Amino acid sequence: MWILAIQRLCFEFIFDILFFPFWWYSAGLLRVVIWAQQMIARVNQQFAPGLWIKNLFVPMFGQTDRQGRLMSVFMRFANFVGRSIALFIWTVLVIGLVLLWVILPILFVLGAIDALTI
Numbered sequence: 001m002w003i004l005a006i007q008r009l010c011f012e013f014i015f016d017i018l019f020f021p022f023w024w025y026s027a028g029l030l031r032v033v034i035w036a037q038q039m040i041a042r043v044n045q046q047f048a049p050g051l052w053i054k055n056l057f058v059p060m061f062g063q064t065d066r067q068g069r070l071m072s073v074f075m076r077f078a079n080f081v082g083r084s085i086a087l088f089i090w091t092v093l094v095i096g097l098v099l100l101w102v103i104l105p106i107l108f109v110l111g112a113i114d115a116l117t118i
Contacts, residue, residue, distance in 0.1 A: 024105055032101045036094045043090045052080040 060072040 021105065025102075029101065032098055036098050039094050040091050044087055047083040047087050049080050049083045049087060052076050052083060056080070 056073060056076050057069070058072070059069050060075065061068070063069070063072070
């Protein structure tokens with residue numbers, strides 16, 4: 001009984017090591033891409049730059065005079081620009097993390113090969 005359990009554990013261990021690169025670049029990469037899409041969508045929903053553009057010409061605080069509308073347009077436009085820049089930076093960071101996911105095993109193998117060569 002113990003022999004079968006040890007044999008099974010050894011087989012699973014070797015199989016997991018051999019299967020790891022295939023999982024990393026197939027199901028693992030798919031999970032990371034879905035995670036990245038969800039993170040970008042969540043931040044887009046949180047920052048909502050489209051909502052600020054949609055309400056660009058709506059007067060703030062119900063001030064319908066010319067000065068109130070002008071201030072509202074400038075404030076909302078500045079808010080839109082700031083939120084769009086923040087969303088762009090977040091998107092670049094998330095894409096960088098996905099690229100890091102793709103490159104990391106290659107760097108690990110190259111580092112191991114470099115460490116083993118004398």
